[in-house]
Amino acid sequence: MKKYLRFGKVQSVAIASLLLLAACGGDDTSSEGGNNSSSNNDGNGSSEQAGDIFSIEDFNHEIRADGEEIIDGGTLNVALVTDTPFEGTLNRNFYQGVFDGDILYWTEEPLLDYDEDYQYTQTGAATFEIDDDGRTFTFTIRDEVNWSDGEPVKAEDWAFTFEVLGHPDYPGVRFTEASNVEGFDEYRAGEADSISGLEIIDDKTLKITFKEASPSLLASGIWTYAMPKHIFEDIEVADMESSPAVRENPVFFGPYVIDSITPGENVVMKKNENYWRGEPNVDEVVLKTVNPNVLNQALQNGEVDIATYQTDQYADNYESLTNVDFIGKIDLAYTYIGFQMGTWDEEENKNVMDPDKQVSDVNLRKAMAHAVDNNAVGERFYNGFRWAGTTLIPPSHPTFHNDELEGFAYDVELANQILDDAGYEDVDGDGLREDPNGEKLQLNFASMSGGDTAEPLAQYYITQWKNIGIDVQLLDGRLQEFNTFYDRLKASDQDIDVYQGAWGVGSDADPYGLWGSTAAFNYTRWTNEESDRLLKEGTSEAALDMEYRQEVYNEWQELMLEEVPAFPTLYRSELHAVNKRVVNYSELPGSEFFNDRSQIGLTAEEPETAN
Template sequence: MMRRTLLTVTSTAALLAAGPLAAADVPEGVELAEDQSFSYRELDQPASIDPQLVEGVPGAHVIQQLFEGLMIQDENGQLVPGVATGFEANEDNTEFTFTLRDDARWSNGDPVTAGDFVYAWQRAADPATASTYAWFVELAGIQNAAEIIAGEAEPDTLGVEAVDDHTLRVSLVDPKPWFPQMTAHTTLAPVHQPTIEEHGDAWTNPGNIVSNGAYVLDEMQLNEYWSASKNPEYWDADNVVIEDVSSYIINDTSQALTRWEAGEFDLLEPVPAGSYPRLQEQYPDAAHSTPRLCTYYYTLNQGENGPEALKDPRVRQALALAIDRDVIVDRLLQGGQGSAFTFTPDATDGFVAPEIEHADWTQQERDQRAKELIEEAGYDDLNFDLLFNTDESHRQIATVISQMWSQKLGVETTLQNQEWSTYLDTRREGDFDIARAAWCGDYNEPSTFLGVLRTGVPQNSGSFSNEEYDALLDQAPTAEDREGIYTQAEAILSEEMPVIPIYHYANAFLLDPAIKGFPMNNVENNWYVKNFYRVAEE
């Protein structure tokens, strides 16, 4: 027996009854500008815009405009229909059946079918694709995903089936009531098989790419910009107001601010560290700070290439305790961020933080304990390389933290700055001592954070491995006290300290007041330009 699953304040049943949701919701009487374009700054060139290969926020922002998954999110982060008009679940949440809309089209006019999702998901899990997000398919709990990723089963055995062109059935290994939330993730977006077969790795190039989202890629200039235009084949094209989208790759945040102030683009996120109070006063209608489901942290390499000292939990604890997070969030960033003593943000649905003793200490008490731990560990003349990707804020934070370690613990640090794609490669290869990292929730549930630190997950670049931790995460989906399981797992992280949580994000940004429809309450910062519109100047 199937039952309707209600995950959000707006039920799927209600969505089906109401019919298709319009993209941009323009109130009556609003005068639209003649120029319906939107532009934004991105810190780094996307490493890929292939949904099954993308890694990092820059690529995800592009894919959210070019492709559309089964479900997407509204301005509050709640699920709304994408290609699917709704879904049903069986009684124990191990099988989900999605109904696809019959007017969904690829940008070349081909219909979007359930088979496109089957192909994309099998492709994500297939070792031949070498997706760094293959683990997400396993995390989603789809049957045989783990075996396929390990090379022990063929991709076509994945637990996803096209019942017919407009019905997709997904079978899970164990109950996951939050599975529909995961279908909004870029990895599970559909791709156009004939285009990939024709063009191979070049299928995402302008002129080759076929996509199913509200926009079609026009240009992509490496490390400079990309641009897209409205997709006339998109199922809701009549309600898409913004005609053109562009993004400028600007590594220097201060330069990006100067260019925003000159009116070169509409959205700058984030603003330079420490600038938000001034910008809020100077641009009250454009400056915003909203909650963000992300953690900024340092990962400590415990793998084969990592320093021997970092395999000692006392050293890892000492490094964590010696960081004065209040200095970073209150004096350096000043954008509404919060000091972090847990990897999972407090704002995550279903998360109850464990009691972490040192979180309630004074910084002086933390510093004293850090010195004791270093002495107990017995290491002298410690010197670590600290890796971060190009950004002035990352450099400032690394500089401040390295000074704290030097002054308090006598630990010296060599700063290593790399551009985004090189930095990602270095982390993947484990060729670092300590690396700056950030994780933003792929969906709003604790496993999206805690799952990153499971044994063998590619994003677990510090090679942390703990059998008890893994076992807890295995138990969580079916546990009656799932919150308690997650609390125990987080407590292990606070003891082992494989990563050092530094702060939980706030999204401090500047947005041209003429742009309306931006989702201020979406803590995952998932935004779709199809929902935006530009109003005329008064």
């Protein structure tokens, strides 16, 4: 057998050289996979040299007025940083793309607020009481909460939403968000004419009974995005997603209402003068797509006031951006490498594994996980704003993230040994291994375009896997455009073997939405009875005891390191660039400005520009 490169724990200078070689082949694209969205694009401006190393802990989390006078009205310009048109599915019950979610954040409110610990509070559009059984909630929508067309937000609107999610013609993936309601599964299966867990008490009061008491219920475990029944009730459920009520003139009860849409390019919003918290300070908010390659220029010139900022461009550009402030936080997300091992059964709404897939061998997956140095990637590509992931519950949830687990340490020698022991040998002497049956082993790697980092980062992974004798090629020989990437993952495209994704974990630590056997976002299509058992136990009534829930999730994290349907690559920080004329702005969950964007204000008619 051919002798493979075995260099174990190499010195940092060697890693820097390897990353530099990978980066030199790059173009102006980026590779970030998605989530519930919440998928994200990142560019890179410093992949050739590490430069300064930063920590997100050194950044402020919000910008307050602190005595500055806020002008009346004005226009706030917000960037959707992407080289891809947004999809334009402007309703939480149907959307999937992260940029649609960014648009909705200004218009569509949840009925419940939550605090800095991601626990529901009594300060939102609805309040609630919990029965002694721990699973029956009575919600009261405030009298002053109205849709932007003047109609009151009613209990029947919220109940109608669950009926849409459970309808057999519902085309989206949010049905899993409602499956904890008593009777929902029976309704979805056509075994009942109504959802037994829903009871409309009066116009403003809705009682919801859940299947069981769970700690997840108070941490985003309740679907709180209502649909205006008077708008949607005459539209066939199968047609709702493409209807004008979603695509052209949606109705919300948030601080801003949509005035006009240029499909894929921009959305103009006017303030909702009847907003229940009070009239917003800003007259108009314009969200527009801005290519990552021109973002710095747009910020310097004052073309945009607010932008999610690629952390890997910060080191090269922050000194020139004298007209903006940066706020930051630890992101509720992580990037990962996933192995596509099956298909999605649309009739049964479940994932089905295919044992004949090449990546179904856990030894191959473990070896590939040990072959990449994510610490070096975090420093070289992201200047410390990202760091090596170790488990599939990130440190954004410190109670449940097991920081004692080391994950897949970078160890090429170990990776080679795993493959040797599993029977992967170079039969024909070309420097690449065949599978244990002596058949050609070639894997297709799907990675997404967008920003300078995409190509070099994808090539780095491919190079590292080649160093242990695994032949991995880019799917179709190129990076995949954002929408194409997710369409192919959603369809379980069998040409995909390995993919680079990202997942927004949300406010609850429960990982089922990405890794459950019936989770539509489980693009690996991996299933495991023990994993499902643990995930169910982690949201059970017994898990109201936080120590017990922690033990369950520790066991699950260990199982995932053994099974390796995917491995985390990087935990993430998030930066936002904010023009110095913007005040009362926060991206920190639980902040008064995060929950209430009507308080955002401007201190000048025109944005500041860089010196």
